[in-house]
Amino acid sequence: MRTLVIIPTYNERENISSVLDRVLKIRDDVDILVIDDNSADGTGEYVRKLSEREKRVKLHTRPTKLGLGTAYIEGFRYAISEGYDYIFEMDADLSHNPNDIPRFLEGIKKADFIIGSRYSDGVSVVNWPMSRLLLSYFANMYARVVTGVPVRDMTSGYKCYRRKVVEALLKERIVSDGYSFQIETVFWAYRCKFKVKELPIIFIDRFEGSSKMSKRIVWEAFWVVWRLRFIRIMRRNVENKQGPVRDF
Numbered sequence: 333m334r335t336l337v338i339i340p341t342y343n344e345r346e347n348i349s350s351v352l353d354r355v356l357k358i359r360d361d362v363d364i365l366v367i368d369d370n371s372a373d374g375t376g377e378y379v380r381k382l383s384e385r386e387k388r389v390k391l392h393t394r395p396t397k398l399g400l401g402t403a404y405i406e407g408f409r410y411a412i413s414e415g416y417d418y419i420f421e422m423d424a425d426l427s428h429n430p431n432d433i434p435r436f437l438e439g440i441k442k443a444d445f446i447i448g449s450r451y452s453d454g455v456s457v458v459n460w461p462m463s464r465l466l467l468s469y470f471a472n473m474y475a476r477v478v479t480g481v482p483v484r485d486m487t488s489g490y491k492c493y494r495r496k497v498v499e500a501l502l503k504e505r506i507v508s509d510g511y512s513f514q515i516e517t518v519f520w521a522y523r524c525k526f527k528v529k530e531l532p533i534i535f536i537d538r539f540e541g542s543s544k545m546s547k548r549i550v551w552e553a554f555w556v557v558w559r560l561r562f563i564r565i566m567r568r569n570v571e572n573k574q575g576p577v578r579d580f
């Protein structure tokens with residue numbers, strides 16, 4: 333089985349060397365694809381040099397900051413074209429512990445899609461200011477209620493997909509760039525009836541570099557969940573006329 337860890341980066345020079353080192357050491361059958369948006373701090377340059385001597389590391393560079401959503405879509409296309417079986421999403425800022433990778437790979441044997449969850453076992457977030465935690469916690473609750481998807485951590489960026497799930501996601505119209513990209517992927521995986529499981533993780537806020545969180549990203553998430561709700565209602569009407577409702 334071949335595994336690809338996709339890591340989008342934008343100005344992560346302080347974190348990138350240790351995150352890559354740690355992922356490479358976890359297992360020999362895990363490759364890494366970094367999607368860098370032309371970071372001014374030399375992140376891409378570091379990865380390019382490493383990729384010359386370490387064949388398990390690949391780099392895609394994009395001309396400018398184009399957002400997390402399109403970075404992952406590009407990574408998904410690469411993973412499918414290269415024939416990977418398991419595909420991870422992971423942040424570069426070490427909030428996601430690379431030591432959890434084996435637990436995900438164990439879990440994916442009995443599921444199609446594993447979400448590393450901060451909220452499935454109480455709250456397992458370390459070092460976030462209360463305001464940031466509340467924003468994330470209530471955004472998740474809001475997304476869950478509006479979309480109707482019974483997942484506790486809908487905005488998690490630490491995930492492992494079976495190839496068939498990524499293939500299905502690439503057929504859907506995913507519109508977001510920020511956190512709501514994560515909500516959309518969970519929504520579509522549910523709609524496509526894949527077996528989704530939440531795996532408790534401990535999320536530690538970044539020590540280095542700065543957050544790319546912005547008002548625009550929060551605003552986008554606010555509206556995107558209503559788009560998903562609308563899709564759910566419209567498709568349910570179609571299903572109603574055609575036969576029994578297959579709800580999730």
Ligand SMILES: Nc1nc2c(ncn2[C@@H]2O[C@H](COP(=O)(O)OP(=O)(O)OP(=O)(O)O)[C@@H](O)[C@H]2O)c(=O)[nH]1
Nearest residue numbers: 340341342367369398399400403423424543544545
């Ligand atoms: N390629 C690319 N990567 C991005 C972009 N925006 C964010 N990233 C990366 O996506 C990952 C998550 O971004 P963060 O800024 O840590 O955002 P977050 O983890 O959702 O939020 P924080 O809690 O503030 O850390 C990091 O690896 C970033 O470098 C982008 O526009 N393009």
Ligand SMILES: [Mg+2]
Nearest residue numbers: 423425427538
């Ligand atoms: Mg982060």
